[in-house]
Amino acid sequence: MRRTVGVAAASAAVVLVAGCGGGGPQSGGDQKLTGDKIVLGVLNDQSGAYSELSGKNSVTAVEMAIADFTAKYGDKAVTRNITVETADHQNKPDVANSKAQEMYDRKGVDLILDVPTSSAALKVADVAKEKKKLYFNIGAATTDLTGKSCNRYTFHYAYDTYMLANGTGKTTTEQIGKNWYILYPNYAFGQDMEKSFSTAITAAGGTVVGKDGAPFPNTSGDFSTFLLKAPTLNPKPDVLGTMQAGAELVNVVKQYNEFKLRDKGVGLAVGLMFLTDIHSLTPAALAGTTYTDAWYWNFDAKNREFADRFQQKAGTRPTFAHAANYSAALQYLEAVQAAGTDDADTVVKGLEGKTVEDVFLRNGRIRAEDHRVVHDAYLAQVKPQSEVAEPWDYVKVLKTIPAAEAFRAPSADCKL
Numbered sequence: 460m461r462r463t464v465g466v467a468a469a470s471a472a473v474v475l476v477a478g479c480g481g482g483g484p485q486s487g488g489d490q491k492l493t494g495d496k497i498v499l500g501v502l503n504d505q506s507g508a509y510s511e512l513s514g515k516n517s518v519t520a521v522e523m524a525i526a527d528f529t530a531k532y533g534d535k536a537v538t539r540n541i542t543v544e545t546a547d548h549q550n551k552p553d554v555a556n557s558k559a560q561e562m563y564d565r566k567g568v569d570l571i572l573d574v575p576t577s578s579a580a581l582k583v584a585d586v587a588k589e590k591k592k593l594y595f596n597i598g599a600a601t602t603d604l605t606g607k608s609c610n611r612y613t614f615h616y617a618y619d620t621y622m623l624a625n626g627t628g629k630t631t632t633e634q635i636g637k638n639w640y641i642l643y644p645n646y647a648f649g650q651d652m653e654k655s656f657s658t659a660i661t662a663a664g665g666t667v668v669g670k671d672g673a674p675f676p677n678t679s680g681d682f683s684t685f686l687l688k689a690p691t692l693n694p695k696p697d698v699l700g701t702m703q704a705g706a707e708l709v710n711v712v713k714q715y716n717e718f719k720l721r722d723k724g725v726g727l728a729v730g731l732m733f734l735t736d737i738h739s740l741t742p743a744a745l746a747g748t749t750y751t752d753a754w755y756w757n758f759d760a761k762n763r764e765f766a767d768r769f770q771q772k773a774g775t776r777p778t779f780a781h782a783a784n785y786s787a788a789l790q791y792l793e794a795v796q797a798a799g800t801d802d803a804d805t806v807v808k809g810l811e812g813k814t815v816e817d818v819f820l821r822n823g824r825i826r827a828e829d830h831r832v833v834h835d836a837y838l839a840q841v842k843p844q845s846e847v848a849e850p851w852d853y854v855k856v857l858k859t860i861p862a863a864e865a866f867r868a869p870s871a872d873c874k875l
Contacts, residue, residue, distance in 0.1 A: 636697020
């Protein structure tokens with residue numbers, strides 16, 4: 460599906476991006492753009508477990524980036540012909556593979572964005588490498604994208620399992636409980652989460668007393684076998700660490716509360732949580748839960764201004780995936796503007812090592828070594844219902860985790 464963003468719809472509120480070039484090349488007939496246009500592709504889950512946290516609203520975020528870019532540069536823009544292609548990968552690696560090839564080969568896509576579901580994300584990385592086309596992953600968490608599966612054309616943008624475990628796993632072990640039972644979705648994302656959390660828990664002096672991989676996707680929505688097992692383990696876990704996300708996380712938390720595991724001495728830690736998850740469950744169901752967030756809409760005035768504009772278009776507050784898709788699209792457009800071409804190798808060279816400050820990336824830097832985009836992250840806690848002053852403002856930020864600490868060092872497994 461193609462969506463065209465009209466220049467007339469461009470917002471007057473323009474985001475200025477540090478370090479990405481001033482005026483850029485002048486418009487005219489000398490532009491070196493394939494077909495004299497830029498095509499952005501948003502490939503994600505638009506109908507399943509991850510459709511709320513990203514989905515079609517990530518397309519809206521990308522359209523906002525295009526509008527802000529054209530408003531900023533006007534007639535000096537490298538092109539005003541910027542369109543968006545979208546597809547639903549259904550959380551299936553084979554579908555993601557075929558859709559990515561179609562986007563690059565038949566739809567003329569210059570950059571693929573988003574791609575939640577780590578198994579699907581890794582397939583798209585392979586396609587990007589083969590086609591020598593740009594790919595900014597937003598929605599997947601596997602560290603393999605900047606490890607053994609890294610490549611010159613893939614950038615990992617928003618978060619990964621190390622960031623989540625380094626924040627939540629370490630803090631929860633130190634402050635809440637040493638013994639953990641880990642429940643994870645049994646595919647690339649969940650397997651990577653289990654390894655990252657186990658490492659962080661052990662380093663903090665804790666022990667993983669049990670772990671189980673649940674089917675993914677769990678079409679039945681039933682996690683009772685695993686949840687009822689938790690309090691029977693010896694030693695009994697202090698913490699149930701759930702690594703599910705999206706609709707599956709919602710089901711796990713509902714059943715955790717239904718079985719009254721907290722009353723049985725088993726606390727809850729959430730490996731990955733989005734604003735939409737809290738909205739679906741209500742803050743009352745998650746009050747006091749600590750987790751690691753990549754971005755929060757009401758963190759400061761800059762975030763809120765973006766969130767207000769996003770809500771006007773999408774009817775909802777943005778998750779960190781929406782904000783990151785906006786940022787990634789804008790940074791790509793800025794890189795093309797600075798280079799005067801959409802040639803992938805030229806754009807990659809311009810991106811590597813760049814420092815960036817925008818609505819999503821605070822103290823941001825695009826590492827040349829592995830294409831990990833590092834930035835500040837946040838230790839957050841769900842407010843009790845009594846402290847929720849307005850709709851969607853469900854979280855308080857307890858601590859900013861500096862960019863230098865939030866992500867792992869470049870992996871020796873990465874050979875760009």
